[in-house]
Amino acid sequence: xLTQQSDLPRADGPVAPVRPPSDPSRRVARLKFLDRVxxxxxxxxxxxxxxxxxAILAVIVKQILPLFTRxxxxxxxxxxxxxxxxxxxxxxxxxxxxxxxxxxGGVGFWSVQDGARLPVKADLNVGPVAVTASTGLHxxxxxxxxxxxxxxxxxxxxxxxxxxxxxxxSARFTADPALTLDPSARPIRKVAEAATEQGALIxxxxxxxxxxxxQLRKKKxxxxxxxxxxxxxxxxxxxxxxxxxxxxxxRGEDLFLGLDNxxxxxxxxxxxxxxxxxxxxxxxxxxxxxxxxxxxxxxxTLAVGDASGGISTWQVLRSEEGNYFVARVHPYPPQxxxxxxxxxxxxxxxxxxxxxxxxxxxxxxTTGSTIATVPVSGEPVRALAIAPRANGLxxxxxxxxxxxxxxxxxxxxxxLGALFGATWYEGYTEPEHVWQSTGGTDDFEAKFGLMPLIYxxxxxxxxxxxxxxxxxxxxxxxxxxxxxxxxxxxxKPVIEVMAALPSVVLGFIAALWLAPIVERRIPAIFILAxxxxxxxxxxxxxxxxxxxxxxxxxxxxxxxxLLIPVVxxxxxxxxxxxxxxxxxxLGGDTQSWLLKKLDLSFDQRNxxxxxxxxxxxxxxxxxxxxxxxxSNVPPYLAAGSLALGATRWQTALKxxxxxxxxxxxxxxxxxxxxxxxxxxxxxxxxxxTPVMNANPFKGFRALSxxxxxxxxxxxxxxxxxxxxFLAAFLLFLLTFAVNTGAEMVxxxxxxxxxxx
Numbered sequence: 001x002l003t004q005q006s007d008l009p010r011a012d013g014p015v016a017p018v019r020p021p022s023d024p025s026r027r028v029a030r031l032k033f034l035d036r037v038x039x040x041x042x043x044x045x046x047x048x049x050x051x052x053x054x055a056i057l058a059v060i061v062k063q064i065l066p067l068f069t070r071x072x073x074x075x076x077x078x079x080x081x082x083x084x085x086x087x088x089x090x091x092x093x094x095x096x097x098x099x100x101x102x103x104x105g106g107v108g109f110w111s112v113q114d115g116a117r118l119p120v121k122a123d124l125n126v127g128p129v130a131v132t133a134s135t136g137l138h139x140x141x142x143x144x145x146x147x148x149x150x151x152x153x154x155x156x157x158x159x160x161x162x163x164x165x166x167x168x169x170s171a172r173f174t175a176d177p178a179l180t181l182d183p184s185a186r187p188i189r190k191v192a193e194a195a196t197e198q199g200a201l202i203x204x205x206x207x208x209x210x211x212x213x214x215q216l217r218k219k220k221x222x223x224x225x226x227x228x229x230x231x232x233x234x235x236x237x238x239x240x241x242x243x244x245x246x247x248x249x250x251r252g253e254d255l256f257l258g259l260d261n262x263x264x265x266x267x268x269x270x271x272x273x274x275x276x277x278x279x280x281x282x283x284x285x286x287x288x289x290x291x292x293x294x295x296x297x298x299x300x301t302l303a304v305g306d307a308s309g310g311i312s313t314w315q316v317l318r319s320e321e322g323n324y325f326v327a328r329v330h331p332y333p334p335q336x337x338x339x340x341x342x343x344x345x346x347x348x349x350x351x352x353x354x355x356x357x358x359x360x361x362x363x364x365x366t367t368g369s370t371i372a373t374v375p376v377s378g379e380p381v382r383a384l385a386i387a388p389r390a391n392g393l394x395x396x397x398x399x400x401x402x403x404x405x406x407x408x409x410x411x412x413x414x415x416l417g418a419l420f421g422a423t424w425y426e427g428y429t430e431p432e433h434v435w436q437s438t439g440g441t442d443d444f445e446a447k448f449g450l451m452p453l454i455y456x457x458x459x460x461x462x463x464x465x466x467x468x469x470x471x472x473x474x475x476x477x478x479x480x481x482x483x484x485x486x487x488x489x490x491x492k493p494v495i496e497v498m499a500a501l502p503s504v505v506l507g508f509i510a511a512l513w514l515a516p517i518v519e520r521r522i523p524a525i526f527i528l529a530x531x532x533x534x535x536x537x538x539x540x541x542x543x544x545x546x547x548x549x550x551x552x553x554x555x556x557x558x559x560x561x562l563l564i565p566v567v568x569x570x571x572x573x574x575x576x577x578x579x580x581x582x583x584x585x586l587g588g589d590t591q592s593w594l595l596k597k598l599d600l601s602f603d604q605r606n607x608x609x610x611x612x613x614x615x616x617x618x619x620x621x622x623x624x625x626x627x628x629x630x631s632n633v634p635p636y637l638a639a640g641s642l643a644l645g646a647t648r649w650q651t652a653l654k655x656x657x658x659x660x661x662x663x664x665x666x667x668x669x670x671x672x673x674x675x676x677x678x679x680x681x682x683x684x685x686x687x688x689t690p691v692m693n694a695n696p697f698k699g700f701r702a703l704s705x706x707x708x709x710x711x712x713x714x715x716x717x718x719x720x721x722x723x724x725f726l727a728a729f730l731l732f733l734l735t736f737a738v739n740t741g742a743e744m745v746x747x748x749x750x751x752x753x754x755x756x
Contacts (some may be wrong), residue, residue: 001053043694057732060247063725068416071372071409073393078378079115081400081559083108087383088133089142090396093158094388096404098171100156101383101396102144104129107154107173112283112394115402122173130189141195143202145188151202151214153193179230181214182206190245194252201252201269203235208242211235211257213274237276239265247293247302254316254324256302258282258290264304266316266326280326284310284334294342296351300426301365303351305339311353313365317429329424335359341383347390349445350412354384360395364412366423366445371412374405411719418452419723435690435701437710438722448723452690454730456700460614460682463607463696464675467615469668472622476664479623479653480630484555492627496602501621507684511605515685518612523592524578529579532570539566594697602697604686614681616685622671629663632658662749669742673735679704703727 085103092099092112099110107122122706130152132145144152154175161168181188181204190205199216206212213233237257242409245258246267253273255267262283265276283306292305304315311332318324337357342353349365358380362372374393381395381403393405417423426445433451438444475495479488518525542561543551551559586593594600622744633656641651679702682688687699688709701709705726714721 003348004597035201060725060729064729067411067414067722071407071412071623073372073374074309074406076404076406077281077374078401078403078692081110081115081396081402082117085400086398087396090383090394091385092387092394093169093171095169096387097169098158099318099394099402100171102130102133102142106130107156109171112402112404118171120171132189132191134192140751141193142194145191145204147187149185149188149206150180151188151191151204152176152178155549166496179214181212190243191650192246192248194248194250196252203246203248203255205243207245208223209237209239211237211243233274235274244294245290249299251299256293260289260294262286262288262290262306268324269718282314284308292339292342294344295747296349296365297346298426299351303342305353305397307338309335309337309339309355311339311363315426330365331727332363332368333370335361343384343386345386345390346388348412350390352384352386352393355504360384366413366425367415369415371409373472376403407671411722412567414719414723419448420670423449423457433692446719448719448728450730452692453701453703453706453727455692456690457676457702459607459700460610460702463611463670464614464618467611468618468622468671472619473626473664476623476626476630477652477657480627481648481656483560487560494532496624503617503678506613506617507681510609510681510685511680514612515609516602518609521575523581523586524575525608528571528574528579531574532567535566535570536563539563540607549626579587600695600697603687603699605685606697606699608681608696610685613685614675614678617673617678617681618671621674625667625670626664629660629667633659662746665749666742666746669738673738676734677704677731679708703731
């Protein structure tokens with residue numbers, strides 16, 4: 001029997017069993033399945049990230065949109081008042097349940113729901129009827145001018161009790177004894193009052209061109225407060241026209257007289273002998289009489305109305321020399337008839353205007369805008385008031401008809417012009433960009449100008465990038481092209497670990513350690529870069545001058561270690577030279593020299609400190625991305641350049657750097673976004689003052705730091721709360737625009753150099 005060759009024993013041992021070949025189709029199917037799973041997971045993750053970002057953006061936008069909704073005025077059912085009479089002034093309690101009105105016979109109270117007269121004792125019992133009234137309550141009081149030259153001061157107050165779980169409001173009116181302001185017993189034409197530190201101050205118009213002042217003072221004795229003393233203050237006027245309107249601020253500092261020739265006269269009551277100032281044209285047209293004057297909430301802004309329907313707001317300002325003057329702040333669209341009355345809000349700077357035809361408009365003083373036109377039907381309105389909570393309007397016609405409106409206007413100060421433009425705020429001599437969200441008084445005018453925050457964000461980012469870009473890019477270029485690979489493996493991770501340092505730690509170090517050093521060593525900080533550059537170049541030249549046999553003993557690129565003592569020496573030399581420069585050329589005090597010569601004030605926590613600290617935080621990001629881009633340049637490009645005779649430095653600048661420019665640009669833009677969104681360093685290392693100032697020695701406030709500081713104290717749903725969300729949205733837009741632009745530029749650069 002013949003033995004087959006395959007069965008014969010082999011010299012190299014037994015033959016391993018042969019595995020059957022696998023099915024190629026099954027293997028391909030399995031790989032395709034795994035590929036689909038991987039693609040699905042990646043797609044799902046990317047989609048989840050995008051949806052999460054869009055959800056966050058949707059939440060922010062939802063909080064922002066109410067800022068730009070218009071005021072909503074909705075008419076409520078009107079009612080007829082029992083025993084009606086033509087009112088001079090009206091108002092309601094804060095719940096809009098009780099109406100009070102001043103008429104010739106005195107003060108009356110009615111139910112807002114059905115118009116029934118309420119049994120509140122409010123008779124004046126002073127004989128002659130009232131002919132005028134101060135146009136609104138100031139600190140709960142109102143003044144009535146009588147036909148016999150006397151004035152009665154009264155107080156309207158409301159109290160709330162709970163009876164069997166239900167709210168019950170009660171009203172009361174108390175009046176002081178009548179005061180004689182005109183011994184000639186002429187009718188009081190106009191009346192205004194103020195609550196000064198000395199006591200109540202009453203001003204009244206008693207003749208066509210005559211006015212008088214009475215100061216009420218309580219004469220204190222050893223037995224108690226004593227009786228009330230009337231002090232008549234002289235008021236000498238030389239007017240060219242009759243007085244048609246009167247207003248006085250609540251502090252009793254300024255008295256304004258509107259004349260029938262369209263002029264307005266201010267009387268400075270700060271002086272013991274008050275005298276009128278030069279008249280100014282206050283009406284919208286010359287010769288059109290001033291028909292209404294009223295101070296808005298806070299008694300800083302004066303609303304002026306004239307017979308042509310013109311409306312404007314004015315302020316009393318103080319010049320740098322200490323002189324007071326009046327300035328027109330905002331004009332408003334005119335109404336069809338003469339302005340008859342103003343009514344102010346006790347919550348903000350809004351006010352309503354009523355013309356002789358009964359038309360009503362709602363305005364806001366800070367922005368200088370007319371925010372709503374109130375729909376009025378039926379007989380003309382004669383008296384108007386904004387509810388104490390600024391959530392409604394009430395108006396009474398000459399026939400005793402009560403009209404009501406619900407008012408929804410929670411964010412009147414949030415216009416695009418007020419948020420991003422210069423706004424003329426109370427007490428400022430010109431429009432300015434200001435952020436000041438809170439104040440010490442209830443009548444504070446909130447200032448929500450976002451430009452100082454945007455400016456501060458860009459300012460801090462600029463100084464950080466000035467420090468970070470040169471150091472990071474030059475370091476990346478040296479590490480990738482000149483440093484020995486062994487050293488690179490150790491140094492690059494160290495720089496990347498710098499990015500893990502918490503920003504709060506860097507901010508803490510900058511605020512408590514770096515800022516005092518910068519304050520004491522200002523000249524040394526600025527000459528440090530120059531001295532270091534000179535010493536490094538000198539040391540490099542010295543290294544190049546050493547024999548080649550000596551230099552070859554060191555690894556290529558390890559000469560970097562020789563620069564460490566040079567850098568330390570440069571710092572010592574800089575501090576020494578800085579002291580000499582300060583003593584010899586800056587008068588021994590750099591801060592005083594900067595203020596006198598360059599008009600630059602100095603804050604310890606300023607932009608320079610932020611630039612140094614935030615630049616240190618941004619360097620690792622820019623360095624890492626830029627170094628990776630430079631290291632990933634194809635080696636054959638550098639080899640070809642060197643083969644043609646170029647030096648390593650020429651190759652790095654002319655070949656490697658342009659080829660890696662897309663990645664380098666991306667590194668810079670990512671660093672920009674990191675600096676723009678930084679919070680803790682900016683918060684701790686600056687004075688956190690929202691000012692627009694190019695002075696590098698002044699602080700600033702960034703958008704991110706402002707959100708961190710003020711968000712915990714912002715009332716949910718308030719204008720302040722929503723504007724902080726708007727600040728976050730602006731920060732998102734800034735980073736989105738920067739990253740989008742960076743990607744577009746990167747793609748163009750990549751397309752340009754991809755053919756190399």
